[in-house]
Amino acid sequence: MFTGIVQGVARVATINDRPGLRTFTLAFPAGFCAGLEIGASVACDGVCLTVTHLVDADHAEFDVMQQSLALTTLAGLAVGSCLNVERAARDGAEIGGHPLSGHVDFTAVLAGIRRPENNHVMRIQVPERWMRYIFAKGYIAINGASLTVAEADRKAGWFEVWLIPETLRATTFAEKGEGATLNIEIERQTQVFVDTVRDALDERLGPLLPALEKLLASQGASLDALSEPPKSIQA
Template identity: 35%
Template sequence: MFTGIVEEVGRVEHVQSGKLTIRADRVLEDMHVGDSININGACLTVTTFDASSFFVDIMPETARRSNIGQLKTGDSVNLERALAFGGRLGGHLVQGHVDAIGRLASIRWEGDTLVLEVEAPPEVMRYVVEKGFVAVDGLSLTVVDRRATSFSVSIVEYTRTNTTIGDRYVGDAVNLEADILAKYVEALTRPESSGITEEFLREHGFLVS
């Protein structure tokens, strides 16, 4: 589990056959093989690391559902280590399970604030509400406007300059994860459902086969 507060921007050093090498600094502190790390919103597992880089495998499902499979050498990526119990929750609960890929429909300035409009598929939009949370490339962001097929988020100066979001262009693909609390509410209020079921927990990554 993560918070959606990016710790640093890493750089892709090498891509080969479903494996990534990421150059980093801060997230290497106290890193262990098997740790979960959020890379652009996707939870991946550290397979090995050295003094300046760490290595992860990309599962086929991750490549299909996210933009991770499109990364190339030299690309910048948002990085966040897993939430430690007892730590501060600065954003919202982010699983690192990408629901779908969205597209940047527009980018505009409102004073000193950057406003991004993101086109998203129905499986994400059903959980998007104004003033609610959504994760975009691993960032915990607040929805400022919602339309039928898109939503808008505001980016403050610090976030723009300390994550990859400020380097995005119209048409770019972004990883989207809807708020897990919205999914719980839907499950609990679904007429044909008795509440949280084993199937629901498995579908959203809380149980594995």
């Protein structure tokens, strides 16, 4: 498990491709690898990877299988690319963000950037099927960083997050331009709540569900709005 609080920025030192497998050597900030062992988990841009070899005090290797490359942004990395990194949380660790599994759900596109004074606003375009889990004031993980959704437009398929200067300093987000692809992990408690409500509606209404969806649409609403989790379990 991870907390979503990025602990540093790592750099891709080498890439070695073999049939069905890609090996990355990452260069970490000084002290990041202290006590790190083979088999330990590190979130790399939000993807949980396992240490396969400790090269030296500041370098470690990770193997990434084809499925992970296909589902995340890791396939697009090159030597010199930078990633947000976080080591696995220890028992009793403070959860400064929200619990993350390190299992990326989908990739999304950075559709726009605004820069109000002392702020940095990212608008992120999301595949339609995933917007049902994203709500204003709820949690979202972007490239391994726990962030709070500021605004969400379910019809247009986007959400926005606001980043303070410290977040930009401690992560790779300042380097991301419009069109960049990002790893997204939705908040699991929200996913469970939304899926449970939708399953209950489907079970109880059955054939009437399409009619309900049509009625809600005529009123400018939707099943996704009905399944919005209560504020008590949002950020």
